[in-house]
Amino acid sequence: MAVSLRVMTAGAWPDLARSIRMLVAVASYGTGNDQYLQKLISTYRSMTIDVDIVVLSNVSKNAGDGVRCLVGLPTKNPWSLPFGHKKLFAENVDRYDLFLYSEDDILVTERNIRAFLEVSQALPPDEIPGFLRIEQDADGHVNYPDWQGYFHWDCASVRSRGSMSSRTSPMNMPLATFSHDRS
Numbered sequence: 001m002a003v004s005l006r007v008m009t010a011g012a013w014p015d016l017a018r019s020i021r022m023l024v025a026v027a028s029y030g031t032g033n034d035q036y037l038q039k040l041i042s043t044y045r046s047m048t049i050d051v052d053i054v055v056l057s058n059v060s061k062n063a064g065d066g067v068r069c070l071v072g073l074p075t076k077n078p079w080s081l082p083f084g085h086k087k088l089f090a091e092n093v094d095r096y097d098l099f100l101y102s103e104d105d106i107l108v109t110e111r112n113i114r115a116f117l118e119v120s121q122a123l124p125p126d127e128i129p130g131f132l133r134i135e136q137d138a139d140g141h142v143n144y145p146d147w148q149g150y151f152h153w154d155c156a157s158v159r160s161r162g163s164m165s166s167r168t169s170p171m172n173m174p175l176a177t178f179s180h181d182r183s
Contacts, residue, residue: 021050022113023096025085028057028104029078037104041067047110052096055104056084106133 024044026039037055041064044051055061055069058081063069070088074080084102092099100109112131119129135143 007106019050020098021096022052022098022100023089024053024100024102025088026049026053026055026102026104027081027084028055028080029055029058031061033104034061036107037061037063040102040104040107043109044105047096047113049110049113054088056081056088087176 004013012179026037026040044053053063053067055063057069057071058073058078060071061069072084072086074084074087082101082103085099089099089101096112100108100113116129116131121131131143135145137143159182
């Protein structure tokens with residue numbers, strides 16, 4: 001599972017008061033998560049941000065009006081689908097303010113995006129904004145896969161800014177965000 005949000009501007013963050021254009025690429029392998037994919041698409045369409053959605057898949061999908069589906073893996077490796085967004089974003093770098101990639105079981109809300117932008121503007125240049133992915137099962141057990149997984153990172157490097165916090169559900173699991181200026 002992965003999500004990344006990139007701000008591709010000429011050094012300035014998008015003005016939150018004006019219309020923001022965002023390109024969303026969602027990797028969706030097979031049909032097993034199509035019900036979640038539809039929830040993601042519905043959420044992106046409800047945003048006040050101007051959003052274009054592209055589904056990247058190994059099979060043809062009718063994801064709805066106005067949603068493009070690009071079929072095919074970037075390489076022969078079946079695990080390459082999550083990398084398909086790179087070419088799409090590079091081809092559209094001048095057309096959008098924000099670029100968001102996620103897999104079909106990770107929901108990023110407008111609140112998440114606006115919080116990312118607000119915090120990003122206030123951070124020193126050597127700090128990177130991000131989210132911690134939290135998963136909760138049907139019994140209420142909470143899992144922090146990015147802390148408890150095989151990733152190795154310096155926990156002492158984490159900083160908390162302000163009083164902003166959010167609660168997440170299994171359909172609301174932002175993992176990480178990156179800005180163009182800080183990546």
